[in-house]
Amino acid sequence: MTREMLLALALGYLLGAIPFGLLLTRLAGKGDIRDIGSGNIGATNVLRTGSRVLAGLTLILDCLKATAAVLIAMRLFGSQSAAAAATGALVGHLYPVWLKFRGGKGAATLFGILIPLLPIAACVYAALWVLMLLTTRISSVAGMSAAVSAPVTAFALHSSYFLLLLGFAVLVLWKHRENIARLTKGTEPRIGTRTSSTA
Numbered sequence: 001m002t003r004e005m006l007l008a009l010a011l012g013y014l015l016g017a018i019p020f021g022l023l024l025t026r027l028a029g030k031g032d033i034r035d036i037g038s039g040n041i042g043a044t045n046v047l048r049t050g051s052r053v054l055a056g057l058t059l060i061l062d063c064l065k066a067t068a069a070v071l072i073a074m075r076l077f078g079s080q081s082a083a084a085a086a087t088g089a090l091v092g093h094l095y096p097v098w099l100k101f102r103g104g105k106g107a108a109t110l111f112g113i114l115i116p117l118l119p120i121a122a123c124v125y126a127a128l129w130v131l132m133l134l135t136t137r138i139s140s141v142a143g144m145s146a147a148v149s150a151p152v153t154a155f156a157l158h159s160s161y162f163l164l165l166l167g168f169a170v171l172v173l174w175k176h177r178e179n180i181a182r183l184t185k186g187t188e189p190r191i192g193t194r195t196s197s198t199a
Contacts, residue, residue, distance in 0.1 A: 005080075021033050066089040110172055
């Protein structure tokens, strides 16, 4: 791996590892988001604080930090660094070193990666995410379905990012393994329902 690739990877990780859900809830006086609901730092758990504004901001910022990582890396190190920056951003979000590698689940961050990397896939991702959220009202189902769509769209487009996005989708599904277990048991909560602190 070249020096430029390593720098792009590091840049992506540092931006991806910014825990916006945790920072925003603390600034808003909501306490530590890790002590609420599922303990996750993503937008769905932030919504459990009762603030749609904070949840929306978390979603947007978790998305844009990945977009920024890819665009900045491409500007500084060339277009060939995009994959390295994208990898760093997703891994940083999923496994931030300053939170003992306990980060988010990656749905919003993966969408942010697709915006500059493969815009058509980003459109499909967003449409499927919204459709599944409206029809099932289960955030994990929407996020996982959208994540799976990324490599599928890349394959249909004969994109060189197919294998990269396939790996990203697997990572997102892995981070949702507890949600998958609850889905099989029929206990996965829907958006708008109350959950216990151990959900």
